[in-house]
Amino acid sequence: MTTSTPAQREDVNVVDPRQVKRAITAATIGNLTEWYDFGVYAYLATTIGKVFFPSSSTTTQLLATFGTFAVAFLVRPLGGMFFGPLGDRVGRTKVLAATMIMMAIGTFCIGIIPSYETIGIAAPALLLLARLVQGFSTGGEYGGAMTFIAEYTPDRRRGFFGSFLEFGTLVGFILGAGTVALLTAALSEQDMLSWGWRIPFLVALPMGLIGLYLRLKLGETPAFAKHSEERAQDEKRTKREEFRFIFVENWRAMVACVGLVLTYNVACYMFFSYMPTYMSVELKSDISDTESNLLQVGVMSAMLLVITFIGRLSDRVGRRPVLLAGAGSMVVLAFPALLLIQVGTTASAFAGLLLMGLMVVFFAATMTSALPALFPTEVRQGALSISFNVSVSLFGGTTASVMTALIAVSGDLMWPAYYLVAAGVIGGLAVWRIAESANKPLKGAPPAVEMGEEPASER
Known part of the structure; x- marks a missing residue:
């Protein structure tokens, strides 16, 4: 065990608060970088369409742009199947360092690809390649980061500390949206098309290097370190046996994870990725792209103010009630939300x-603590990464493309509301199937407490 790993007292992990803060910072900055890229790509969708997919039809350009966005999600399960079990074998920290630098390089490369006008069909081909690198690395990033934070944090505050991972998501999106808004306001349309759109992607490399440095400074999580000691004494499983243990003995937990992630990601990508395009292209709203971006930044800033409080609330009342509140709000509020956006005024939007x-x-405040608790330590990162990324690939990254296609075919502008309601119902069923995990040790791990705190069993 490394010197940076929190001390263990008999069968209890005693957590050093300073190490917890370092672990959260290291995990969060990777999530920030990932979602900064997704935010930039979503907010620059119309510009990217013109640069890489020249066409007389805006809808065709958007379908091609969002199709490239969605293709990256098709390889996320492959990344999850590679990096997840690898993290269960060689360690959480090593895998998170690898995914961090791959993600940063992939994003940076998008910023240096010549336009279609310059190199023809090679331009969208290279864009697709860069997105595939991003998708493969992200397949191991988010599940690994959730596992890392969950295994580093004390049982009684896991919801609060876990919510900082999604705090990083919101900061990444705000940075992405804010950067695009500033560039759009400062540059002419021609300057944005020729070189301005590249700037946000180039910024990702130094961000990634900072994240890599922070991650390499940390030791392994206490739960994994203890598991590694026990595993060293036993005969190691073959890869085939590991996958059998993941898919056969943990399939119920994986199905529940897929359902929860489906619900969260449909809501997440509908809001973050699709709404700017929905307002500007489908509604042809009088609200400018810059104003639309600023409205989303305002909402995300409001979410930043409450997300850690909701994470703390889940430690007090439980994960299930908070997740049910999220699923219920999708069913009840989807139609009112979309109707308000369709009014077309700044206030209603x-x-x-x-x-x-x-x-x-x-969901954002609670999923990061609820999902890792579904699986035992020996397969936590693998089972979580695979089920998470299968769900994201099928239902998250495709949201914008599916909505664009359905509205184009049917002409019905209410499709986003139908989609959200269906996802909310599925989420409610998934929550009903999982056990409450708040204030309990992770499966296969001893109780984790902060210095000076007694485990729940001793209170």
Whole structure:
């Protein structure tokens, strides 16, 4: 065990608060970088369409742009199947360092690809390649980061500390949206098309290097360190046996994880990735792209103010009630939110986006502590990464493309509301199937407490 790993007292992990803060910072900055990229790509969708997919039809450009966005999600399960079990074998820290630098390089490369006008069909091909690198690395990033934070934090505050991972998501999106808004306001449309759109992608490399440095400074999580000691004394499983243990003995937990992630990601990508395009292209709203971006930044800033409080609330009342509140809000508020956005005024659009933000924040604050608790230590990162990324690939990254296609075919502008309601119902069923995990040790791990605190069993 490394010197940076929190001390263990008999069968209890005693957590050093300073180490917890370092672990949260290291995990969060990777999530920040990932979602900064996704935010930039979503907010620059129309510009990217013109640069890489020249066409007389805006809808065709958007479908091609969001299709490239979605293709990266198709390889996320492959990344999860590679990096997840690898993290269970060689350690959480090593895998998180690898995914961090891959993600940063992939994002940076998008910023240096010549336009279609310059190199023809090679331009969208290279864009697709960069997105595939991002998708593969992200397949190991988020599940690994959730596992890392969950295994580093004390049982009684796991919800609060876990919510900082999604705090990083919101900061990343705000940085992405804010950067695009500033560039759009400062540069002419021609300057944005020729070189301005590249700047946000180039910034990702130094951000990634900072994240890599922070992650390499940390030791392994206490739960994994203890598991490694026990595993060294036993005969190691073959890869085939590991996958059998994941898929056969943990399939119920994986199905529940897929359902929860489906619900969260439909709400998340509907709000973060699709709403700017929905307002500007489908509604042809009088609200400018810059104003739309600023409205989303305002909603995300409001979410930043409450997300850690909701995470703390889940430590007190439980994960299930908070997750049920999120699923219920999707069913009840989806139609009012979309109708408000369709009114087309700045005030109504902000109110509608605020309701959508409310749907997202219940899940964002709680999922990072609820999902890792579904699986035992020996397969936690693998089972979580695989089930999470299968769900994201099928239902999250495709949201924008599916909505664009459905509205184009049917002409019905209410499709986003139908989609959100269906996802909320599925989420409610998934929550009903999981056990409460708040204030309990992770499966296969001893109780984790802060210095000076007694484990729950001793109180």
